[in-house]
Amino acid sequence: MKSIDKAVEVSAQTTRNVLKRNSIRFAAVLLAALVSLVAAPNAALAAAPQHHDQVPGFYRLKVGDLEVTALFDGPAVADLHWLNGAKATIDSVVEAVHEDPHMLDAADSGFLVNTGKQLILVDTGAGTWYGAGALGHLAGNLRSAGYAPEEVDLVLITHLHSDHIGGLTTQDGKRVFPNADVYIAKAESDFWLSPEIAAKAPKDAQPFFQSAQAIAAPYIKAGKWHTFNGSETIVDGMQLVPLHGHTPGHTGYEFSSQGKKILFWGDSIHAQRVQLQHPEVTVVFDNDPPAAAATRNQLLPKLAREDVVIAGPHMLFPGLGRLHKEGSGYSWAPVAFTDQWVEK
Numbered sequence: 001m002k003s004i005d006k007a008v009e010v011s012a013q014t015t016r017n018v019l020k021r022n023s024i025r026f027a028a029v030l031l032a033a034l035v036s037l038v039a040a041p042n043a044a045l046a047a048a049p050q051h052h053d054q055v056p057g058f059y060r061l062k063v064g065d066l067e068v069t070a071l072f073d074g075p076a077v078a079d080l081h082w083l084n085g086a087k088a089t090i091d092s093v094v095e096a097v098h099e100d101p102h103m104l105d106a107a108d109s110g111f112l113v114n115t116g117k118q119l120i121l122v123d124t125g126a127g128t129w130y131g132a133g134a135l136g137h138l139a140g141n142l143r144s145a146g147y148a149p150e151e152v153d154l155v156l157i158t159h160l161h162s163d164h165i166g167g168l169t170t171q172d173g174k175r176v177f178p179n180a181d182v183y184i185a186k187a188e189s190d191f192w193l194s195p196e197i198a199a200k201a202p203k204d205a206q207p208f209f210q211s212a213q214a215i216a217a218p219y220i221k222a223g224k225w226h227t228f229n230g231s232e233t234i235v236d237g238m239q240l241v242p243l244h245g246h247t248p249g250h251t252g253y254e255f256s257s258q259g260k261k262i263l264f265w266g267d268s269i270h271a272q273r274v275q276l277q278h279p280e281v282t283v284v285f286d287n288d289p290p291a292a293a294a295t296r297n298q299l300l301p302k303l304a305r306e307d308v309v310i311a312g313p314h315m316l317f318p319g320l321g322r323l324h325k326e327g328s329g330y331s332w333a334p335v336a337f338t339d340q341w342v343e344k
């Protein structure tokens with residue numbers, strides 16, 4: 001019995017020693033870790049590689065029963081030389097750009113409306129018509145948003161400049177939206193697709209005519225190119241809003257649902273931080289600059305009075321917001337990001 005008691009006593013002592021040694025070792029390891037943290041703060045963070053990708057370029061908003069998805073085509077920057085206005089105004093813009101190089105930052109976007117019955121794309125971005133590079137991401141972002149180009153039923157075009165229609169057609173003449181019917185104002189289609197008008201146009205404007213004709217061609221051939229005069233109903237709950245001036249048939253599309261409205265205003269604004277404060281400033285791409293300014297001067301006060309969501313392809317992404325009167329001009333209130341699927 002005695003030898004057993006002795007063996008138990010020795011075994012208990014050994015266990016205590018092991019535990020003691022282990023706890024000393026654990027304390028030493030902990031101390032070393034703390035010392036290294038104090039000596040090199042954030043060492044682990046500094047070693048992490050930077051990531052050069054971005055979240056997918058789409059943003060959803062509910063407008064009544066409509067699901068609107070902004071689709072990013074790419075970043076853009078307006079050029080000072082594009083702007084025309086009174087000398088004092090342009091001088092003040094030049095000074096502002098000198099102090100803030102981001103003054104003329106812009107974007108190119110299209111917008112998808114899912115009405116529950118139809119999938120409608122408003123403008124298509126530039127596709128490959130500005131070369132490979134910053135623009136042309138709309139179709140990829142459409143897929144990221146959960147839709148395929150084949151699912152698009154209608155494409156509504158605000159005007160026939162290639163930064164709005166380039167995404168319709170590949171360089172080798174294939175339709176990107178093979179099942180879509182394309183709608184465009186008759187005045188717009190007649191102007192840009194006319195060989196006679198193109199022949200008389202200034203050299204600078206020639207590329208716009210050439211791209212419009214090449215991009216439209218496969219849809220015309222397929223019987224998918226439709227024009228409107230302005231009185232037709234193309235989609236229930238959608239009104240055509242003539243915004244003549246930037247181009248001959250420049251058109252906005254206003255959708256209403258459950259008392260809520262959203263206006264897709266095309267190129268009513270190119271450089272938001274300049275033209276909202278100075279709506280009289282025009283751009284060199286305006287076919288009829290006085291008409292473009294007059295249209296803006298009619299449209300902006302109306303939008304500031306009404307609670308209309310605006311979707312602007314060249315407004316900073318997601319290009320969705322509201323206007324408020326501010327001084328002699330207007331301020332832009334972008335929609336607030338939310339991951340709650342409720343209307344904002």
Ligand SMILES: [Zn+2]
Nearest residue numbers: 161163164267
């Ligand atoms: Zn544009």
